[in-house]
Amino acid sequence: MINYKLNILIEEVFYCLSVSLALFVVLELIFPRLVLSYINLSCLLLSWLVFAIILVVFTNKNKG
Amino acid sequence: MLNFRLKIRIVWIIALLAVVFWLAWQYVVPGGRVVYVKNFKQYNDFIGNLTPTDRLSGSRVIGNPVYFSLRVPRRFESAKLTVEFKNPDRLPIVEAGVLKDKRVWQYDLKPLGNLAINDLLKDWSVLWEDDVMLLQREKKYASLKDFLEDKPPAPEVAAYNYDYQTDFIFPAYQPAKEQRTICRPLLGAYQFYTYVKDEDLFFDFSFQDLNKNNDSDPIDVLVYYRDQEIAEEHLDDDGSDNRSLKLFLASMPEGVYKVSVRANGDIVTRAITTKQRKLSFINRLDLASAPEVSCGRNFVTDSRRVQAVTTLAASLGQVKIHQLSGSAFSEILDISKTYKQFETKQDLPLLSEVIVPSDGITFSGDGLFSFSEEEFFNPQTRKVDRNFNPEGVNYVLARYAPPVDKDGALTAAADFDLTNVYKEKGKHSFMISIPGLKADDDVDDGVEISEIKIELKGTSLFDKIRKIMGYK
Numbered sequence: 125m126i127n128y129k130l131n132i133l134i135e136e137v138f139y140c141l142s143v144s145l146a147l148f149v150v151l152e153l154i155f156p157r158l159v160l161s162y163i164n165l166s167c168l169l170l171s172w173l174v175f176a177i178i179l180v181v182f183t184n185k186n187k188g
Numbered sequence: 189m190l191n192f193r194l195k196i197r198i199v200w201i202i203a204l205l206a207v208v209f210w211l212a213w214q215y216v217v218p219g220g221r222v223v224y225v226k227n228f229k230q231y232n233d234f235i236g237n238l239t240p241t242d243r244l245s246g247s248r249v250i251g252n253p254v255y256f257s258l259r260v261p262r263r264f265e266s267a268k269l270t271v272e273f274k275n276p277d278r279l280p281i282v283e284a285g286v287l288k289d290k291r292v293w294q295y296d297l298k299p300l301g302n303l304a305i306n307d308l309l310k311d312w313s314v315l316w317e318d319d320v321m322l323l324q325r326e327k328k329y330a331s332l333k334d335f336l337e338d339k340p341p342a343p344e345v346a347a348y349n350y351d352y353q354t355d356f357i358f359p360a361y362q363p364a365k366e367q368r369t370i371c372r373p374l375l376g377a378y379q380f381y382t383y384v385k386d387e388d389l390f391f392d393f394s395f396q397d398l399n400k401n402n403d404s405d406p407i408d409v410l411v412y413y414r415d416q417e418i419a420e421e422h423l424d425d426d427g428s429d430n431r432s433l434k435l436f437l438a439s440m441p442e443g444v445y446k447v448s449v450r451a452n453g454d455i456v457t458r459a460i461t462t463k464q465r466k467l468s469f470i471n472r473l474d475l476a477s478a479p480e481v482s483c484g485r486n487f488v489t490d491s492r493r494v495q496a497v498t499t500l501a502a503s504l505g506q507v508k509i510h511q512l513s514g515s516a517f518s519e520i521l522d523i524s525k526t527y528k529q530f531e532t533k534q535d536l537p538l539l540s541e542v543i544v545p546s547d548g549i550t551f552s553g554d555g556l557f558s559f560s561e562e563e564f565f566n567p568q569t570r571k572v573d574r575n576f577n578p579e580g581v582n583y584v585l586a587r588y589a590p591p592v593d594k595d596g597a598l599t600a601a602a603d604f605d606l607t608n609v610y611k612e613k614g615k616h617s618f619m620i621s622i623p624g625l626k627a628d629d630d631v632d633d634g635v636e637i638s639e640i641k642i643e644l645k646g647t648s649l650f651d652k653i654r655k656i657m658g659y660k
Contacts, residue, residue, distance in 0.1 A: 132193050140200035147208065157259065157614075158215050161233040163207075 131182060138179050141172040215261045220648030224258070226640045234259050235640055238620070243627045249620060250634040251627030257615045263606075264646035269618070270601040271300055271640055277633035278303055279622050280574040286604045287617040292377040292450045295619050296609070298602035299349050299588045304576045306590050320350065323584040340583060348572035348586040351415055356444050356567035363387035364465045371483040372559055373547065374457040375476035379448045381556070381567055383466040389437040389445060392461040397429050398454045405454045409435055412446040430458075444567040446470075467563045468556035477503060477548030486543045488512060488564050491553025492536055492575040493624075496521055497529040498549045505545030511537040512561060523549065528628065535575065539564070574623045597638065606644075 145168055148159045159165065214222075226235035228247040236257035238244055243251030258267070269284055280303045285295035305323070313327035322332050329335040342354045363386055373396075382389070389411070397405050404425045411419040423433045435447070449457065456476040460467075473487060477500055496507055507521040509532065518540060519532045539561070542551070551557065554573050558564035570576075572584060591600035609616060622635055647655075 129192060133196060136193065136196040136200060139197075140204065144204055144207075147204070151208070151211070155215060157233065157261075158211055162211065162214065 134175065134179055134182060138172070138175045141168065141175055145169060145172055216649065217261060217644075217646070218649035220646050220651070221644065222261075223641065223643045225642075226256075227638065235642065236615075238637070245634065247638065248634045248636045249622060250625065250632075252623060252625040253619045253621040255617060255619050256640070257617055258642055259615050260611075260644065261614075262646070264644040265605070265607055266645045267604045267606050267616075268601055268643040268645075269298075269604065269640070270599060270643070271620070272597060272599050272638045273300075274597055274636040274638070275301060275303075276596070276636075279625055279633065279635060280304060280576075281621075281623050282600075282635060283621040283623075284602050285619045285621060286606070287610045287619070288608070289450070290610045290612075291452050295621075296604060297619075297621060298604065299586075300600035300602060300620075301591050301598060302348060302572060302586070302588060304572050304578070305348060305584065305586055305588055308578065308584060309590060312584075319587055319589065321584075321586050321588060323586070325582040335583065335585075342569065343580060344582040346570040346572050346576065346578075346581045346584050348584065348588055350585045350587045352569045352585050353414060354567070354569055357442065358383055358385065358466075358565070361385045361465070364463050367461055367463050370460045370462070370467070370559055371458070372487075373476040373478040375474040375550075376453045376455060377448075377450050378457075378472065378474065379446060379470040381466070381468045381470065381565070382445050382447060382462075382464045383443070383565060383567075384440045384445055384464065385442040387440075387463065389435070389440050390463050391435040391447065393433045393435070393449070393457055394459040394461075395423070395431045395433070395451070396456045396458050397425065397431065398456060399429065400454055403452070403454070405452055407431070407433065407455060408450040409433060410448045410450070411435065411437065412448070413440075413443065465563065466565045468558045468565055470556060471554065472550070472552045473557040474550045475544070475547040477546075484559065485546070486541055487551075487557055487559050488539055488541050488561050489536075489551075489553055489555055489557045490539050490564075490566055491555035491557075493532050494521070494536065494540075494542065494551060494553045495529050495531045496523055496549050496551050497527070498523055499526055500548040501526055503546050503548035507545065507549070508543045509536060509540050512539045512541050529626070531626075 145165070148163065148165060148168065152159045152165070224232065224234040226232040236259070238247070238249065238254045238256050240254070243249060243254050267286070271284060273282065275282065282301040283297045283299050285297035288294045288296050308323050312323040312325055315322040315324070315329070315332060317332040320332060322329065322335055329338065339354070345352060361383060393409065395407060406425050407423040409421045410417055419435070419437055421433055421435055423431055456478070458478070494509065498504065504523050504526065507523060509519045509521065511518055518536055519534065521530050521532060523530050554571070554575055556564070556566050556568070570581065572586065589601070591598035606616065620637070625633065625635070
């Protein structure tokens with residue numbers, strides 16, 4: 125049960141980071157420096173990558 | 189489980205919307221007021237780094253001037269710049285400015301620190317009215333109004349950041365009967381004072397467009413009387429190499445006039461034909477290189493210090509300076525390198541003659557420049573600048589607030605009007621000016637800047653909506 129909830133949590137964090145990344149990139153293209161003045165998109169991208177890897181590993185483990 | 193996933197999703201959607209709303213709030217600045225702070229310990233996206241780096245040692249300014257940019261998310265009307273700095277080497281003047289006109293590289297400078305006035309504040313009587321201070325060696329006037337109505341003799345008054353009108357009059361002035369032509373070529377923008385009495389104001393400028401860059405090269409000539417603009421002439425860039433502009437104002441009242449020629453570095457003034465007998469260039473003489481012209485190699489100045497710089501190898505050589513009626517040289521400036529500023533080491537006499545090896549040299553100083561002693565006159569009030577000597581001065585007028593001193597750390601503020609200043613790609617350009625500070629001299633002096641804070645004020649969203657609704 126805990127594993128299942130953790131799986132959902134990791135999935136939702138990954139979706140959140142994906143939507144955030146896409147949204148912030150679009151906003152930055154339309155309004156230059158709107159996002160980059162306050163948010164480091166490189167850190168956001170790195171976090172997205174980390175959670176993507178965790179999600180893949182976690183899903184594979186559960187399938188295995 | 190669906191409930192759990194839904195709850196998590198609602199939470200991150202709300203959080204993301206909150207972040208987007210917050211970003212929009214920072215971008216629009218609906219309250220009309222925002223503050224940006226740069227303390228050199230962490231990156232700031234709005235206040236740029238100080239440049240150029242060869243005038244800096246960390247956050248210590250070792251050369252003059254330095255610049256920084258301010259990126260603004262939208263239009264603001266005013267800026268209050270607060271600078272925290274240390275001045276252990278007692279550099280006399282520290283000022284800050286915002287770029288008003290890129291074409292003539294004009295900065296609106298405001299004071300941050302003036303040591304001469306700070307020292308006078310300890311011993312002289314001080315009178316404050318609004319943001320103006322009147323310092324008196326011995327208290328004579330009870331109010332600024334009394335002082336301005338009485339108008340003590342001009343040599344006894346000095347001013348700083350204050351336009352003190354003295355109604356300068358030449359008692360024995362006689363207008364010239366014939367026109368004359370000044371054929372010393374001048375590069376770019378310049379300003380000069382002239383005097384009119386019982387005559388018209390007439391100047392015929394002949395310009396040459398070097399066309400070194402592809403930008404348009406318009407020319408503007410403005411005339412000021414008692415600090416008010418009274419005439420303006422504009423000359424478009426018609427693509428030709430040679431252009432001329434006539435300035436004619438009939439039957440002008442007696443007094444001092446300031447003429448400002450606004451042009452970029454592509455324009456050379458080849459000749460000025462005029463009937464005016466008096467012509468003094470303000471603070472700067474940029475002699476363009478014109479080897480085919482032979483119109484003399486000297487000029488006079490009342491500057492206490494003179495700086496010279498050239499970009500041309502052919503203009504290197506010795507500049508000789510001597511007291512106007514004497515023969516021995518006071519000083520020799522050996523301009524031995526291009527792109528390096530050379531300065532006289534000692535105070536020059538009241539009026540000096542400067543003999544240059546060739547044109548193509550830019551001279552600057554704290555006084556005025558003329559091409560002959562007959563043309564020279566100085567209607568300006570004495571300034572409390574870095575070479576100020578209070579001897580003979582009994583009154584100082586200044587629009588200046590001394591910095592707050594906290595254990596050697598000084599905090600000073602200056603207000604700027606942003607409504608008509610230059611902005612490029614959403615950025616304003618600021619400058620910190622410390623006259624006389626050089627990075628390439630042997631003196632290890634500088635000003636340590638610890639923090640720059642800028643408070644911007646503009647129309648709020650509410651006022652903007654009211655304004656729009658008001659038109660419907």
